[in-house]
Amino acid sequence: MKLKEDLNPMLLLLFHLMVWIYTFITFLPYYLFSWVSEPVGGFCGTEEERAKRAKSISVLGCPEGPYRAVSATKRLVTSMHPGVDTLDKLFEYAAMRSPHSKCLGTREVISEEDEHQSNGKVFKKVVLGEYCWRSYKEVHTAAYQLSSGLAALEQQPKNNIAIFCETRAEWFIAAQACFMNNFTLVTLYSTLGGPAIAHGLNETQVTHVITSRELLETKLKAILSEVPRLQHIIVVDDTPTSWPGYPHGITVHNMAAVQKLGAKPENATRERAQPLPSDIAVIMYTSGSTGIPKGVMISHSNMIAGITGMAERLSYLNETDTYIAYLPLAHVLELTAEHIVVSLGFKIGYSSPQTLVDQSTKIKTGSKGDTSVLQPTVMAAVPEIMDRIYKNVITKVEEMNCVQRTLFILAYNYKLKQLAKGYSTPLCDKLVFRKIRSLLGGQLRVLLSGGAPLSASTQQFMNVCFCCPVGQGYGLTETCGTGTLCEQWDYSTGRVGGPLVCCEIKLRDWVEGGYRSKDKPHPRGEILIGGSNISMGYFKNEAKSQEDFFVDENSQRWFCTGDIGEFHKDGCLKIIDRKKDLVKLQAGEYVSLGKVEAMLKNCPLVDNICAYANSEETYVIGFVVPNQKHLLALADQYSIRGSFEELCNSKAMEELVLKVITGAALAAQLERFEIPRKIRLSPDPWTPETGLVTDAFKLKRRELKTHYQDDIERMYGGK
Numbered sequence: 001m002k003l004k005e006d007l008n009p010m011l012l013l014l015f016h017l018m019v020w021i022y023t024f025i026t027f028l029p030y031y032l033f034s035w036v037s038e039p040v041g042g043f044c045g046t047e048e049e050r051a052k053r054a055k056s057i058s059v060l061g062c063p064e065g066p067y068r069a070v071s072a073t074k075r076l077v078t079s080m081h082p083g084v085d086t087l088d089k090l091f092e093y094a095a096m097r098s099p100h101s102k103c104l105g106t107r108e109v110i111s112e113e114d115e116h117q118s119n120g121k122v123f124k125k126v127v128l129g130e131y132c133w134r135s136y137k138e139v140h141t142a143a144y145q146l147s148s149g150l151a152a153l154e155q156q157p158k159n160n161i162a163i164f165c166e167t168r169a170e171w172f173i174a175a176q177a178c179f180m181n182n183f184t185l186v187t188l189y190s191t192l193g194g195p196a197i198a199h200g201l202n203e204t205q206v207t208h209v210i211t212s213r214e215l216l217e218t219k220l221k222a223i224l225s226e227v228p229r230l231q232h233i234i235v236v237d238d239t240p241t242s243w244p245g246y247p248h249g250i251t252v253h254n255m256a257a258v259q260k261l262g263a264k265p266e267n268a269t270r271e272r273a274q275p276l277p278s279d280i281a282v283i284m285y286t287s288g289s290t291g292i293p294k295g296v297m298i299s300h301s302n303m304i305a306g307i308t309g310m311a312e313r314l315s316y317l318n319e320t321d322t323y324i325a326y327l328p329l330a331h332v333l334e335l336t337a338e339h340i341v342v343s344l345g346f347k348i349g350y351s352s353p354q355t356l357v358d359q360s361t362k363i364k365t366g367s368k369g370d371t372s373v374l375q376p377t378v379m380a381a382v383p384e385i386m387d388r389i390y391k392n393v394i395t396k397v398e399e400m401n402c403v404q405r406t407l408f409i410l411a412y413n414y415k416l417k418q419l420a421k422g423y424s425t426p427l428c429d430k431l432v433f434r435k436i437r438s439l440l441g442g443q444l445r446v447l448l449s450g451g452a453p454l455s456a457s458t459q460q461f462m463n464v465c466f467c468c469p470v471g472q473g474y475g476l477t478e479t480c481g482t483g484t485l486c487e488q489w490d491y492s493t494g495r496v497g498g499p500l501v502c503c504e505i506k507l508r509d510w511v512e513g514g515y516r517s518k519d520k521p522h523p524r525g526e527i528l529i530g531g532s533n534i535s536m537g538y539f540k541n542e543a544k545s546q547e548d549f550f551v552d553e554n555s556q557r558w559f560c561t562g563d564i565g566e567f568h569k570d571g572c573l574k575i576i577d578r579k580k581d582l583v584k585l586q587a588g589e590y591v592s593l594g595k596v597e598a599m600l601k602n603c604p605l606v607d608n609i610c611a612y613a614n615s616e617e618t619y620v621i622g623f624v625v626p627n628q629k630h631l632l633a634l635a636d637q638y639s640i641r642g643s644f645e646e647l648c649n650s651k652a653m654e655e656l657v658l659k660v661i662t663g664a665a666l667a668a669q670l671e672r673f674e675i676p677r678k679i680r681l682s683p684d685p686w687t688p689e690t691g692l693v694t695d696a697f698k699l700k701r702r703e704l705k706t707h708y709q710d711d712i713e714r715m716y717g718g719k
Contacts, residue, residue: 055487055498056505056571064517064525065506067567072501078301078532080308080343085277086300087179087339090307091140094342099137101319103342104169105349107131107370115364125364131349131374134169136342142259143176148270149262150177150208153232153253157182157273160204160283164188164197164211164220167329168350170236170255172338174210175329179300182275186283186295187330189695190215191688196293198226203295203540204283205229210255213237224250234258277301283539284332286477295539296477305532306480307339309502310473313485317378317446319345324376324441326351328695332481333450337380349374353385357439375441382451383458384608384697386470387601390458393436393465394604395629408432415464419491429467436465444468446488450475451696453575453594456493457602463491472496474575478548478559479503480533484573495572503531505573506558507565513582513590515564522566526579530558583613589673591620596665596674597699603664605630605657608686610704611676612712621715622676623708625685626657634660648681657681678715680708 056067068076079085084093108129115125134142155161161183165171178185186204188197190212197219201209206229211220213235224230224247233252235243243252261267275281281300285293323341325348327334341348351370354362358369397408411432415425429437437444444466449459450473462470473485474496483505486497499505507525509516515524534557537545551557564577581594596611600622608625628644634656635647647653658679665675686692692703705712 054571056567058567059504062517063523063567064508065567066504066530067499067506067571067573068504069499069501070571072499076503076531077308077312077501078305080304080311085304086275086279087281087303088176088274090304090339091143091176091179091342094345095136095140097136098319098345100135101345102133102347103136103139104172105131105133105347105374106169107350107355107373113364124362126355126362127364127367128355128370128373133347139169139173139176143173144180145259145262145268146173146255147177147180147183147262147272148267149258149260150183150234151181151270152261152264152267153208153258155181155183155208155232158184158279160184160186160206162186162188162201162204162206162209163330164190164192164209164215165236165329166190166212166215167325167327167334167352168212168236169348170212171329172348174234174236174255175335179275179281180272182273182279184280184283187285187335189285189328189330189688191328191695192219193691194219194223198223200285200295201227201230208232208234210234210236213239216252221246275300277304280536282335284330284335284477294541294544297536297539298480299536302480302533302535303336303339305502306336306475306482307343309482309500309531309533310336310340310485311343312501313487313497314340314344314446316488317344317346321346321377321445322374322443323348323378323380324351324356324371324374325349326353326356326370327380327382331451331696332475332477333380333382333696336475336481337448341378346378349376371439371441375443377443377445378448379440379444379446380448380450382696383449383454384452384693386447386449386454386462387458388607389439390461391604391607391627393439393461412464416460419463422489433465433467437467440466446471448473448485450481452698453494453496453598455598455602459493463493474563474573476529476559476561478535478561479529479531480535482533483527483529486572490572492572495568495574498571498573502533503529504556505529505565507567508560510564510579513564513577513579515577519566522568522574524564524566524576527561527563527565527573527575528558529561530556532557534559584615585613585620585673586616586618587673589671591674593620593701596620596622596670596676599668599670600661600664600676602668603661605634605660606664610699610701612701612705612708617716619677620674621712622661622679623682623704623711624657624661624679625682631657631681645683648683654679654681680711680715 054070056069058065059068059073081093084090110127110129112126115123161178163171163174175185186206188200216235230250234255235252236255238256241254246252277300279300280297281303282298283295284298285295325338329335338348354360355370357371360369363369411428415428418425445468447468447470449470454472459470469488471486475481475483482500483503484497484499506528507517507523508528510526517523517525537549548560562579563575565573565575567573577592578594581592583591585591591613593611597609600606600609605627606624607627610623611620613620631647635653640652662675688695692700692707
């Protein structure tokens with residue numbers, strides 16, 4: 001998005017005069033001696049020259065590929081260091097290299113209190129202190145003791161063990177403990193409901209589960225009778241030390257007690273059952289956006305290859321950096337990211353979506369969120385979170401007075417031009433964008449986006465206002481979360497970069513959808529990813545494994561993603577569609593639901609949207625979670641009264657919102673048949689807890705269809 005504004009000529013002239021005087025008096029020394037006209041990322045050349053630089057090439061010269069990173073055309077890379085071919089060896093290598101460096105950090109809880117809202121709701125608020133750190137050596141020792149303790153509790157090598165826990169330092173330590181003794185780790189999202197938890201534990205036949213006190217008491221305890229094989233529950237929290245009232249045959253332990261057991265000489269000296277590279281490290285359940293989650297079997301060698309590919313693309317990071325961890329560790333994006341951090345030797349500070357920033361829901365007013373205290377330099381985010389940040393900042397810009405808004409728009413447009421030339425703008429960053437940048441701690445130097453496509457407008461805005469590159473990547477659980485990643489200096493939008501050095505990518509024609517590798521100007525087709533990072537298949541689902549995976553004549557393993565991509569001339573990939581998101585209307589037009597949603601989510605009135613269509617109908621409909629502030633303003637403009645919930649259920653408001661959305665769709669150049677003709681407003685946000693989106697905030701279309709079935713019948717039936 002390029003910000004524009006009709007500016008009064010006299011005001012503009014006065015503004016320029018003020019800026020030049022202020023710059024001359026205050027910032028001239030900074031401008032002359034600190035500002036260096038060097039390209040972002042250290043790459044010399046204009047945007048045109050950078051665009052010609054190849055990131056990947058088709059090694060056979062065919063438009064369908066396979067495409068490989070320029071530095072890996074002859075051989076794909078499988079490991080970072082000789083002999084470091086399993087996850088336990090990776091962390092052991094990191095601990096030996098930097099034993100006393102900070103590794104994992106957690107904030108101290110100073111106080112907790114209930115805050116009563118005027119509507120009668122009660123929110124728990126916390127005041128948090130500084131980060132307390134454990135060194136690499138301390139983390140390695142803690143993991144080793146826990147691993148030995150689990151073995152003493154009769155957890156067997158190559159048998160499954162589950163972690164059902166929120167993202168925290170103990171999750172990472174428990175994972176390392178599992179890898180050390182070749183316990184196969186099963187990951188379960190902390191947001192799962194009772195039936196899904198029971199299904200996961202029973203399907204994987206676990207006898208040991210690691211969890212938190214809160215999840216044990218609120219979710220796990222209620223379904224224990226449905227999990228007959230379960231024998232041991234290890235609680236990561238320090239208190240209490242005894243756990244009465246649990247079914248016969250189930251013993252509850254504190255993690256500290258299990259570590260103490262593991263530290264006993266007879267257990268500490270027990271020989272470890274170290275894994276082989278081919279052994280299964282993790283059974284990771286997919287987010288289940290299109291149905292029942294599938295358990296993906298990921299070997300140690302799969303993970304090592306994926307980590308190696310990402311670490312090579314992020315080699316500009318080093319031991320001085322700090323990563324903030326708040327995404328679900330049960331998701332491949334976060335698990336891979338944290339292993340990349342330790343492979344590069346810097347530190348991880350733990351957070352949560354409820355405590356991330358000063359304005360987060362659990363942070364007491366006046367106290368600081370995690371980004372303000374930690375001041376991370378590296379952060380990963382899913383597009384849903386980045387879209388929220390973007391909309392919040394845009395709203396604040398709209399509320400600025402005329403002079404402030406003028407300054408912001410001029411600085412924004414100036415910086416866009418400089419970034420296009422490959423140069424940084426330290427003066428604008430200091431004068432205009434410093435306050436926005438401080439929302440995420442003020443020290444970010446790379447922001448990584450994954451899990452779903454990020455809109456070009458959001459990516460461009462974040463590039464400018466947070467004064468750091470926003471790198472899009474592409475990967476799936478089945479590929480260890482790795483496939484492609486933008487290079488540091490690449491400020492182009494809408495693309496996900498070239499293949500990593502660990503894998504190669506081919507495009508397969510999808511004739512039904514109209515995508516072919518010989519398309520002009522860019523070859524297009526279904527994305528197939530091959531390499532050592534391709535997982536072993538689906539747990540207890542051989543039929544689906546054979547459908548989605550195959551091995552070619554060169555013994556290369558491939559995964560068929562179902563996503564549609566196109567390769568640009570410089571070897572960068574762009575995701576343009578998804579096979580399951582494409583619907584053929586009754587008149588024969590194909591509608592990409594994902595494309596419609598991506599375009600309309602940029603509308604300030606829309607917090608979230610799900611487009612829906614089926615082949616028996618002639619038009620698209622939509623379910624919309626409106627932005628409360630903008631909806632109330634729209635209602636006030638047309639003198640419509642009522643609470644937010646009442647407005648969402650108002651037919652008059654539906655028509656007004658639809659009019660705004662239609663305008664936004666036309667401005668985004670959507671075709672008429674792609675624009676929703678009817679909508680349903682939802683007063684309740686879609687969160688992982690509602691079961692309508694995944695933990696990565698991807699839409700669960702099947703669940704959304706069921707949830708809004710009556711509205712679908714109304715909008716298509718004319719009721």
